[in-house]
Amino acid sequence: xxxxxxxxxxxxxxxxxxxxxxxxxxxxxxxxxxxxxxxxxxxxxxxxxxxxxxxxxxxxxxxxxxxxxxxxxxxxxxxxxxxxxxxxxxxxxxxxxxxxxxxxxxxxxxxxxxxxxxxxxxxxxxxxxxxxxxxxxxxxxxxxxxxxxxxxxxxxxxxxxxxxxxxxxxxxxxxxxxxxxxxxxxxxxxxxxxxxxxxxxxxxxxxxxxxxxxxxxxxxxxxxxxxxxxxxxxxxxxxxxxxxxxxxxxxxxxxxxxxxxxxxxxxxxxxxxxxxxxxxxxxxxxxxxxxxxxxxxxxxxxxxxxxxxxxxxxxxxxxxxxxxxxxxxxxx
Amino acid sequence: xxxxxxxxxxxxxxxxxxxxxxxxxxxxxxxxxxxxxxxxxxxxxxxxxxxxxxxxxxxxxxxxxxxxxxxxxxxxxxxxxxxxxxxxxxxxxxxxxxxxxxxxxxxxxxxxxxxxxxxxxxxxxxxxxxxxxxxxxxxxxxxxxxxxxxxxxxxxxxxxxxxxxxxxxxxxxxxxxxxxxxxxxxxxxxxxxxxxxxxxxxxxxxxxxxxxxxxxxxxxxxxxxxxxxxxxxxxxxxxxxxxxxxxxxxxxxxxxxxxxxx
Amino acid sequence: xxxxxxxxxxxxxxxxxxxxxxxxxxxxxxxxxxxxxxxxxxxxxxxxxxxxxxxxxxxxxxxxxxxxxxxxxxxxxxxxxxxxxxxxxxxxxxxxxxxxxxxxxxxxxxxxxxxxxxxxxxxxxxxxxxxxxxxxxxxxxxxxxxxxxxxxxxxxxxxxxxxxxxxxxxxxxxxxxxxxxxxxxxxxxxxxxxxxxxxxxxxxxxxxxxxxxxxxxxxxxxxxxxxxxxxxxxxxxxxxxxxxxxxxxxxxxxxxxx
Numbered sequence: 001x002x003x004x005x006x007x008x009x010x011x012x013x014x015x016x017x018x019x020x021x022x023x024x025x026x027x028x029x030x031x032x033x034x035x036x037x038x039x040x041x042x043x044x045x046x047x048x049x050x051x052x053x054x055x056x057x058x059x060x061x062x063x064x065x066x067x068x069x070x071x072x073x074x075x076x077x078x079x080x081x082x083x084x085x086x087x088x089x090x091x092x093x094x095x096x097x098x099x100x101x102x103x104x105x106x107x108x109x110x111x112x113x114x115x116x117x118x119x120x121x122x123x124x125x126x127x128x129x130x131x132x133x134x135x136x137x138x139x140x141x142x143x144x145x146x147x148x149x150x151x152x153x154x155x156x157x158x159x160x161x162x163x164x165x166x167x168x169x170x171x172x173x174x175x176x177x178x179x180x181x182x183x184x185x186x187x188x189x190x191x192x193x194x195x196x197x198x199x200x201x202x203x204x205x206x207x208x209x210x211x212x213x214x215x216x217x218x219x220x221x222x223x224x225x226x227x228x229x230x231x232x233x234x235x236x237x238x239x240x241x242x243x244x245x246x247x248x249x250x251x252x253x254x255x256x257x258x259x260x261x262x263x264x265x266x267x268x269x270x271x272x273x274x275x276x277x278x279x280x281x282x283x284x285x286x287x288x289x290x291x292x293x294x295x296x297x298x299x300x301x302x303x304x305x306x307x308x309x310x311x312x313x314x315x316x317x318x319x320x321x322x323x324x325x326x327x328x329x330x331x332x
Numbered sequence: 333x334x335x336x337x338x339x340x341x342x343x344x345x346x347x348x349x350x351x352x353x354x355x356x357x358x359x360x361x362x363x364x365x366x367x368x369x370x371x372x373x374x375x376x377x378x379x380x381x382x383x384x385x386x387x388x389x390x391x392x393x394x395x396x397x398x399x400x401x402x403x404x405x406x407x408x409x410x411x412x413x414x415x416x417x418x419x420x421x422x423x424x425x426x427x428x429x430x431x432x433x434x435x436x437x438x439x440x441x442x443x444x445x446x447x448x449x450x451x452x453x454x455x456x457x458x459x460x461x462x463x464x465x466x467x468x469x470x471x472x473x474x475x476x477x478x479x480x481x482x483x484x485x486x487x488x489x490x491x492x493x494x495x496x497x498x499x500x501x502x503x504x505x506x507x508x509x510x511x512x513x514x515x516x517x518x519x520x521x522x523x524x525x526x527x528x529x530x531x532x533x534x535x536x537x538x539x540x541x542x543x544x545x546x547x548x549x550x551x552x553x554x555x556x557x558x559x560x561x562x563x564x565x566x567x568x569x570x571x572x573x574x575x576x577x578x579x580x581x582x583x584x585x586x587x588x589x590x591x592x593x594x
Numbered sequence: 595x596x597x598x599x600x601x602x603x604x605x606x607x608x609x610x611x612x613x614x615x616x617x618x619x620x621x622x623x624x625x626x627x628x629x630x631x632x633x634x635x636x637x638x639x640x641x642x643x644x645x646x647x648x649x650x651x652x653x654x655x656x657x658x659x660x661x662x663x664x665x666x667x668x669x670x671x672x673x674x675x676x677x678x679x680x681x682x683x684x685x686x687x688x689x690x691x692x693x694x695x696x697x698x699x700x701x702x703x704x705x706x707x708x709x710x711x712x713x714x715x716x717x718x719x720x721x722x723x724x725x726x727x728x729x730x731x732x733x734x735x736x737x738x739x740x741x742x743x744x745x746x747x748x749x750x751x752x753x754x755x756x757x758x759x760x761x762x763x764x765x766x767x768x769x770x771x772x773x774x775x776x777x778x779x780x781x782x783x784x785x786x787x788x789x790x791x792x793x794x795x796x797x798x799x800x801x802x803x804x805x806x807x808x809x810x811x812x813x814x815x816x817x818x819x820x821x822x823x824x825x826x827x828x829x830x831x832x833x834x835x836x837x838x839x840x841x842x843x844x845x846x847x848x849x850x851x852x
Contacts, residue, residue, distance in 0.1 A: 014588060069589050074435045076585045094335055097438035109433040111350070118350055125346040126439050128339040180436075361760050368764030375771040379780050386785045387641045390633065453764075513618050517625060528632040 005048040010080035042234040055221035056214040058231040064214040101176030105183035116166040127174035161192030181213040197223040260304035351450040369456025391527040399468035403461040408486025410457025417451035422498035423508040482550040485569040495576040502583025522546040598696040605700035620712040631720035651721030659713040663706040671753030730813030737806035747832035757843040777803030798828040
């Protein structure tokens with residue numbers, strides 16, 4: 001296998017300016033600036049093989065997007081080396097652009113007042129795709145992503161889920177070797193998220209596309225990727241195959257039950273119970289020792305349930321645990 | 333794959349044609365902008381018609397020269413607005429981190445941003461220019477190729493000024509108001525005959541605010557038939573465009589892409 | 595009436611907040627005056643202007659001061675229409691039209707006082723000295739307030755047009771340029787051909803620019819009084835126009851549900 005992405009000693013900090021608005025106060029800001037230095041990425045190293053699907057996971061402000069933006073040539077790093085497809089992103093930006101595709105969940109590449117079809121035609125010119133090639137590829141993608149019904153409607157009239165499917169088509173038109181997805185499911189409802197995940201995985205397997213995906217939704221990672229990098233406060237915390245991570249850290253579940261009764265009893269081995277307030281019970285356990293099914297069945301027998309919520313631990317908690325585990329390993 | 337010159341040209345042609353068509357879809361609003369801009373310009377120009385009913389000349393410039401000068405400015409500015417109104421939004425795009433999309437694509441991001449908006453009122457300016465040029469008598473068949481070159485250069489000077497002023501946002505943050513004001517100064521100085529200013533002031537108009545190149549120098553060339561000056565004009569135009577491109581790319585290294593940490 | 599006084603105060607203080615924008619305005623004002631003072635200087639060398647160069651510069655300084663004081667009222671009304679704020683404001687116990695009017699008057703006066711700094715310095719720099727009739731400048735203040743208060747009601751009428759067209763800017767451009775020409779912003783009326791002068795005096799514009807400024811520079815109290823009288827008449831016309839436009843607009847708002 002060939003290395004697709006290689007990152008060594010990557011660093012980036014931002015100067016956060018406090019500039020007052022307006023024409024002349026910004027001139028004043030030139031002479032009397034108020035500046036705060038924020039280190040967004042500190043010495044990150046990793047490499048990704050061709051065809052891998054890698055998730056880049058971490059809480060808000062961890063440095064995920066900053067890293068992706070350096071990989072795709074948007075930002076200049078302060079220090080370190082990057083190669084993507086053997087190119088240095090910020091010096092060979094235009095050459096690299098032909099070989100990568102990007103979707104930024106919060107920034108659209110579609111023209112807001114025009115139909116997606118218009119944007120695709122423009123993209124055809126941007127990537128200099130030959131005419132015949134372009135129309136077969138577009139037809140293919142339109143079918144796969146099922147966007148035929150609204151490809152001629154102005155983007156502003158599309159739902160968020162429809163829009164995201166159109167965004168993905170836009171990023172795949174030129175058959176990129178690497179696809180960067182920055183929060184591709186942000187703001188979508190559950191079923192739209194699921195369909196985006198399926199489509200991304202399907203396309204990647206078909207074309208052999210390397211994928212680097214950032215998200216703060218662990219489900220994106222589980223559904224799409226085979227490897228995960230966890231990043232926190234600008235540092236790489238962990239680099240493991242997804243199934244290992246699941247076993248190690250994602251087995252903790254929590255169930256909250258709202259009951260008719262003010263108080264009721266439940267005792268299962270390996271389960272911790274906290275009564276947060278009358279009628280409400282929070283049950284925590286490891287999903288490989290106790291099954292979710294068992295906990296729910298027992299609870300149904302013991303009480304009249306009004307409402308039930310099953311949750312994975314939040315990202316912050318997982319990271320906290322990884323920290324503790326690594327600290328423990330260091331002590332040993 | 334690589335960028336080709338033909339490919340870049342096809343890209344810009346597609347970009348501009350898409351953006352010119354977009355506002356035309358809202359027909360009333362489009363026509364209103366065009367017609368009222370034409371009216372606006374002609375009503376404003378009445379000042380000069382009145383002026384020259386009473387006076388004969390300003391330092392050797394008569395009504396015809398003023399008409400041609402106003403026409404060149406309007407045509408240049410109109411061209412810049414129709415093909416490159418995106419230049420005026422660069423500062424906001426920088427501050428809001430909205431250049432990302434252009435940066436991950438293989439075409440020149442500056443060209444992409446400049447061509448991303450077309451302002452319909454620019455057509456009104458172009459029509460004004462045609463009317464005034466016809467009236468001035470400078471719009472002769474012989475002059476037309478030269479006038480087209482002047483308009484091309486003039487539009488380039490407007491765009492270069494807009495790009496430079498807006499690119500200051502890479503260093504200074506919110507400069508959109510300042511940039512708008514700078515552009516307004518260039519317009520103001522290019523619609524009055526510059527022979528009314530003392531020499532020291534004229535230096536500014538051929539450096540910091542390149543208004544002198546937009547209308548004054550071209551009219552002097554036509555008036556004096558000193559055609560060698562055209563090379564100087566074209567050279568200055570190329571210099572300003574190169575400078576604009578240089579400053580934009582210099583600033584791009586400091587681009588922070590919106591969400592500062594993430 | 596008290597609530598309108600509050601509206602006036604809000605926008606007056608708000609307009610004073612944007613200091614950097616104000617500096618920019620003063621700078622622009624200075625540049626414009628510089629250009630025209632040079633134009634008149636050059637023209638005056640060979641031609642008979644009818645007025646002394648000093649008077650011309652003061653004339654320009656005062657008319658420009660009035661014109662530059664107008665804020666972008668019409669775009670604010672555009673915004674109210676587009677955002678649907680207007681439909682809500684109809685529920686309030688204050689008339690939209692008159693609250694807009696007093697807010698507009700607040701910000702126009704604030705801008706007037708900011709620009710006044712330049713208005714008193716620039717003519718001294720470019721024109722050479724005080725006007726021939728310095729005491730006449732005292733007349734300028736009441737006349738200017740009256741002129742701006744009449745101008746605003748017309749400006750608001752322009753803004754209300756955004757009910758029918760998405761963007762009232764094009765109408766504003768033309769309204770503004772008519773004010774420049776028919777009001778005598780750049781050229782004093784003394785230079786105008788007879789027919790244009792006749793047309794101009796049938797419009798409100800000369801009473802807003804040329805006449806109050808000339809009355810101040812000449813220190814002519816009689817002229818000032820008749821100017822005030824004419825402004826009062828045009829104020830009635832303007833407010834009728836605004837009211838009628840607004841009634842039509844409101845009806846279409848009610849029919850179309852905003």
